[in-house]
Amino acid sequence: MTETPLLRVEALTTRYGSRTGCEDVSFALWPGEVLAIVGESGSGKTTLLNSVSRRIEPTSGTVTYTMRDGTPRDLATLTEAERRHLGRTDWGFVHQNPADGLRMSVSAGGNVGERLMAVGRRHYGDIRQVAADWLERVEIPADRIDDAPRTFSGGMRQRLQIARNLVTHPRLVFLDEPTGGLDVSVQARVLDVMRRLVADMGLSAILVTHDLAVARLLADRMMVMKDGHVVEEGLTERVLEDPQHPYTQLLVSSILAV
Numbered sequence: 646m647t648e649t650p651l652l653r654v655e656a657l658t659t660r661y662g663s664r665t666g667c668e669d670v671s672f673a674l675w676p677g678e679v680l681a682i683v684g685e686s687g688s689g690k691t692t693l694l695n696s697v698s699r700r701i702e703p704t705s706g707t708v709t710y711t712m713r714d715g716t717p718r719d720l721a722t723l724t725e726a727e728r729r730h731l732g733r734t735d736w737g738f739v740h741q742n743p744a745d746g747l748r749m750s751v752s753a754g755g756n757v758g759e760r761l762m763a764v765g766r767r768h769y770g771d772i773r774q775v776a777a778d779w780l781e782r783v784e785i786p787a788d789r790i791d792d793a794p795r796t797f798s799g800g801m802r803q804r805l806q807i808a809r810n811l812v813t814h815p816r817l818v819f820l821d822e823p824t825g826g827l828d829v830s831v832q833a834r835v836l837d838v839m840r841r842l843v844a845d846m847g848l849s850a851i852l853v854t855h856d857l858a859v860a861r862l863l864a865d866r867m868m869v870m871k872d873g874h875v876v877e878e879g880l881t882e883r884v885l886e887d888p889q890h891p892y893t894q895l896l897v898s899s900i901l902a903v
């Protein structure tokens with residue numbers, strides 16, 4: 646790991662009127678690290694993810710991101726065009742519902758190729774070849790390249806969403822309950838593909854999940870949220886094996902002991 650974090654979040658607070666989404670959250674994300682944000686429904690996980698990725702504007706606090714040229718930038722100071730560029734090149738966002746991250750009536754190859762065109766690739770034959778390679782990497786049969794994702798199963802759609810996001814080799818991926826809507830048997834394959842790609846590509850990721858088993862499989866480090874606050878944070882194995890906060894103890898015993 647290098648000395649400069651990829652992302653530094655300081656005292657981030659997001660309120661919805663008088664209701665608190667997340668409050669006074671600080672953390673650093675290091676290159677190549679996967680950080681899970683866990684907690685029960687309503688604890689503020691999605692609010693935090695969306696505030697960090699600027700899908701919503703936080704009420705206060707700062708998020709500093711180290712750009713590809715090594716310059717740390719306060720995300721609040723980026724122009725709209727700079728943010729869009731970041732979203733197309735350096736960042737990926739995998740939604741729980743694949744329909745939110747895919748174009749459901751565009752072919753699978755088109756869904757992947759579109760992201761390449763957004764970063765300036767123009768040669769049709771090359772784009773199709775890269776798209777075909779990526780479908781293979783996420784275990785989608787080559788003969789489905791011209792089919793639209795609305796004809797795919799839930800697991801295939803999610804694997805396609807992963808391909809669409811990773812084809813531009815982002816440095817940071819936001820994963821919002823990426824296996825949340827899937828049957829357990831289908832989840833395993835999606836998780837396996839994701840774990841392999843994250844490791845192969847040395848990706849940094851922030852993963853929101855209420856499922857501690859998913860966090861255990863993918864994350865190096867874990868932050869536990871309750872009522873908008875981080876109550877515990879540490880290496881995944883440490884938090885799961887030796888939880889310190891009573892709420893984490895409850896979560897771990899109720900979920901892993903079954």
Ligand SMILES: Nc1ncnc2c1ncn2[C@@H]1O[C@H](COP(=O)(O)OP(=O)(O)OP(=O)(O)O)[C@@H](O)[C@H]1O
Pocket residue numbers: 661664665666667684685686687688689690691692693855
């Ligand atoms: N758009 C919104 N308007 C008002 N309140 C909101 C909004 N979104 C979230 N909240 C509130 O903020 C708090 C945190 O919600 P959030 O969705 O971030 O939690 P979560 O841990 O992601 O839950 P889930 O796992 O159910 O998605 C909750 O009290 C929720 O009711």
